[in-house]
Amino acid sequence: MGWVSDYQEALEPFNQMLFLVRTLQYQLKHQGFNQHSKTDFIKQTADLTLSKRLEDFLAKLIAYIDHETTALPPNQPLLASSDLIESVFGKYKLFSQRSSLKHMGHLLLTLPLLTTQLTSELVKTAMETVSFCDVQHWYRQHFGESPLAKRRAIFQTTKIDI
Helix, strand or coil: CHHHHCCHHHHHHHHHHHHHHHHHHHHHHHHCECCCHHHHHHHHHCCCCCCHHHHHHHHHHHHHHHHHHCCCCCCCCECCCCHHHHHHHHHHHHHHCCCCCCCCCHHHHHHHHHHCCCCHHHHHHHHHHCCHHHHHHHHHHHHCCCHHHHHHHHHHHCCCCC
C-alpha cells in the first residue's frame, strides 16, 4: 500500500469532501433539521482549509441546509433519516406478532407508544381524556368493521344444517 502515499496530495480533496458529507450526514441523522442546523454545520467545518472547488461544494451543502430549514417552525425539528420510522415499524411488527389476526387494526394505535417514554402521569391523562368508546368509534370511522367481525358476520349468515 506504499504506492497510495504517492497520491496523498491528490487524494486530500476527496478526503475533505468525504469529511464534509459525513459530518452533515451524522448531524442530520442524530439531530434532524432544526433552526440550528446551519450554524452547527458551519461551526463544525470552520477550521478546514479548503480549495476553491471545495468551498463551492461546502456552500452548496450550506444552501441545502438553509433551503430545508427555512420554513421550519421554531423548536420543531424535521426528521432527516428513516431510522426512527424503521425502528417504530420493526417494534410494531414484533408487538403485532402476538396477535392472531394480522391486520392494521387496533394495534395501530400502539405506534405512538413506541416513540415516547411512558409515565404513570401520561397513562393517567390518556385514560381520563379518551374513553374506549371513543377509540372504538374512531376505529369504525377509519377502518370499518374489523376482520374478525367480518368473519363472524359471514359465518353467522352461512350456517349449514347438517
